[in-house]
Amino acid sequence: MTKRKFGLGLSLMLAAGTMLAACGSDEDTSSTDTGNGGEGGEGTEETSDFSVAMVTDVGGVDDKSFNQSAWEGLQKFGEENGLEKGDGGFDYLQSQSDADYNTNLNNLIRRDFDVVFGIGFLMEGAVAEIAAQQPDAQIAIIDAVVEADNVASVLFKEQEGAFLAGVAAALMTETGKVGFVGGMDIPVIERFEAGFLAGVEAANADVEVDVQYTGAFDKAELGKTTANRMYQGGADIIFHAAGGTGNGVFTEAKERKEADADANVWVIGVDSDQYDEGQVGDANITLTSVLKRVDNAVFNISEQAMNGEFPGGETVVYGLADDGIDLADSRGAIPEDIMTQIEEFKQQIIDGDITVPETVE
């Protein structure tokens, strides 16, 4: 009896699906028509037949970090070239689990986007596989290297930005102790850590650094407790490279500032300018942010592809020298004299006088 019930349920569901599909198909074509019509109307520029899209990793498009930054880059590119969101313009898909990367990449390629970005090192395996299956597609991957002729790999010298953050922290600390909160212990985050440690060391070797990894990028509560321990232990500036987990670091710092307006707590943000994250009433606890200009990289690669110069098979590395990495405006939090010293270090890195290590010794 039970079996029959299930079998029946399933077939009914299929039947209902078929009906819906049948009803929906008219609607579907008509909406596509208007879409095309709209584009056709504007489509006097030759750029309109270039399109680009991206797949986020499990962090989602509003992660206030590199997924969001990449999407901003794509939006900017779209705006400047008169593209619209959707087919034939620019678009994104979010991934719920690791298994979704292949499907999402594939879906976008089948929708004939000229370039598809895979955002994040997590997508390395999926990009490699899809690239092999779809040799005509152009795919770019951020934060990982995939060796295929139709894949452009984009890396950043995170350590250079982190170095400057380390300099800023070492020069600004009043307690002589600063903190680093990492997400998962993976190469990208290790580059942040190594750069930060080197920067502190270079500016003031006496400053102590408390390094903690939380093991996750999406556990804000974990970030909050880690930050709590660090502030409790005497640190006054925390640099986080932990995605969503880092939001907890901000929460902790803001709560402390809220409880005591004179509290000396600071957070250095990561990836995008996290100034807005640090607002507490009129005060702000964001010292600065290490900018990883994924948006610039996405914009650049898209532009190159549009001009027929897609860097397939190449690995492009962005650093301080080419605006791929930078320090955000501190909005006065860092005094002029210290800014000057930071600028000096920056120039030395750009000139090659300082080579920031990628790994922690």
Next chain:
Amino acid sequence: MSNRVTNILVPLVSVILGLLVGAIIMLVSGYNPLIGYTALWNGIFGDLYTIGETLRQITPYLLAGLAVAFAFRSGLFNIGVEGQLIVGWFAAAYVGVAVELPKIIHLPLAILAAAVAGALWGFVPGLLKAKFRVHEVIVTIMMNYIALHVTNALIKTVSDGGDRTERIFTSASLRSEFFQNLTEFSRLHYGILLALIMVGVMWLILEKTTLGYELKAVGFNQNASEYAGMNVNKNIILAMVISGAFAGLAGSMEALGTFEYVSSKGGFTGIGFDGIAVALLGMNTPLGVIFGATLFGSLKYGALNMPNEAGIPLEIVEIVIAVIIFFVASGYIIRLLLLRAANKKKEAK
């Protein structure tokens, strides 16, 4: 109202209600439910590629569902399927990259490694339950965390500080060129056959063996089983070991089929937890698990196409899918409502 009519009406009404409420949610959020459901349909059955991928998604759900169901039938609640799956995934991937052997040896060896790893992960809570009456729910939940972080550490070691292993040798892969060509390069792999065989294996164990009789008896009534001379402790351990082995096999589907590698995880895969729902939807029977896994896998995979084709945000899609599953699972409530309605009618006469 006769029983037969009720039995036909209940699933029908459940599904329609689920779709209706889902549609209302889409409407309220400002999206066209017809376009949304069309996208869902196309995401599941749209073409050979999506059908292949849907089947691929169903595969680990089948095994995770079997794992949970098997433990349930023996009176145990194995929440540790997630952890057993993760260790199985790692074990299979490790065997896949560590050695290169002829396929006829390598593939079975990798699959076996996954089953053994999962079984071991089930053995610990089984032993603690049998010997010290420690509740398996507590132990298995903790074993999940241990599994997650131990495998992450092992992956780092195996990959020299990296966050994922190399790709497994093709000699250990479940991927099938035949299936790939058939389904326009979907990741559908031979694992689906293995999973279906395991459905049969579970049925055989439960329905045809003396062991199955004992496991079911222990599951229903430990006192009576002890009275009848069964070794209750042995059966508890065995049930957890077999359940864990199914879960480990689910992990090998990911290691040798879907991904062909294992990468460090920031959190759980969720497949093991969804397995609980799969098993319960299937009323813990082997055939029921096929139904549950198909429903779960199809909706889960098809849902990806709703943002893609209909532009509905993933968050709304997740709610709609959850609502549909919720209504299918609440067949009991609907049965009750139908009976009420029938009674009212009778009274009105």
Next chain:
Amino acid sequence: MEYVVEMLNIRKEFGNFVANDNITLQLQKGEIHALLGENGAGKSTLMNVLFGLYQPEGGEIRVRGKKVDITNPNVANDLGIGMVHQHFMLVENFSVTENIILGSEPTKMGVTNKKDAADKVQALSEQYGLNVDPYAIIEDISVGMQQRVEILKTLYRGAEILIFDEPTASLTPQEIIELVQIMKRLIAEGKSIILITHKLKEIMDVSDRVTVIRKGQGIGTVVTADTNPNELASLMVGRQVEFKTEKGPAFPKDEVLDIRDLVVLDYRGVAKVKNLNLNVRKGEIVGIAGIDGNGQSELIEAITGLRKVKSGTIFINEKDVTGLKPRKVTEAGVGHIPQDRHKHGLVLDFPIGHNIALQTYYKSPISKNGIIDYNKINEKAKQIIADFDVRTQGPHELARSLSGGNQQKAIIGREVDRDPDLLIAALPTRGLDVGAIEFIHSRLIEQRDNGKAVLLISFELDEVMNVSDRIAVIHDGEIVDIVTPETTTEQELGLLMAGHKIDDNKKGELKEGEDQHVE
């Protein structure tokens, strides 16, 4: 004549099954009206109709002459109908008062006023002589006391008509006597009572009139004073019933069970069986008489291997089985009808066929090389179902859906069919009706006549007296005396069970003392 409740021509169907067919019951004010029927005859269904849990398909209910429509238990409550359920519905770790006010808590400005409630409970308790402490916690008080809490619950809610559903099923003999007094007190205070039971003795003791139902049909109503147990039994079962099972003299032979200096501890480490010695021979039934909790359960569990033995030895057919696993004991020739058939005797969610195989499923011909043959199980089950008159739709029916008597017959069939040298029957007739009891007793005697040893444990003196060839009286973990039914009385057994050893010369006096039991 004034009727407080009239149920006229009630009909209740479940699908195709007619549970109540044209039953009429009229309750007079101030009477105890017994509702008699076998298990599954439809007594509970009828009362659930009155209590508003079921809606009847036909007939009408009148309360105090007015036609009423009892759609749910709240309506019944408002009409002054209260039910004392067989399985108490009490919250174990709540106090008596808290349980009584549960669901209708008196509040003062939103705060539960327990003091007032407790005072009211105290007053009611005194009025009806219930002797209940309003502040006692349920899990600390005896079963009899818990039942009085259930009675108080209905009185507190203003019940005028009380339904008692099998109230004596879980009571000790002393508690039963007290309950009878309470019921009489209730009547004296102007209440009316419907008593559901299948125990004839109780009916003869307390009721004024009896309505008999059989297989869902109303058989009729008789005045208790004008009838006798034999007539009631035939009305209930539909044929002549023997109360005293026919049995010839015993011819005991070799010893099968020999227990020497047995000491068994309970889970707290307290000795429940103390240096116990006992033997049972082929061809005899030894009954163990005693009050619940004097070590009977521990004794059986020790013999069957379910509980560890502290010291002493147990021999079966001269083989030492002390400390063996249950299966080894079973295979040494022991059959065991367990005390709690739901907990130990059956896997309720298994089909009855599976249950009949519970002791043999692993052996040839049912299992070979780890593969089980359910066809063989069902064949065997069909045979036992037929041999032991188990009323069921077949081996595939779930054990849960069989009536208690038929469940017990299946267990007895399973154990007897293996032809064990020693059959241990613990409370084999608990909760069963006369027909089933008669059947089970005759089966035990048949085993004896086939030269098997039978060890019977029972709390019912009638049963011990009727069936046993020798009676071993257990008190506080020791066998205080071994007597024969021919030379003892229930009076004497009662004293022995309470721990009094009686001199031989006093036995005669006691024997002349009146035997108040109808049989």
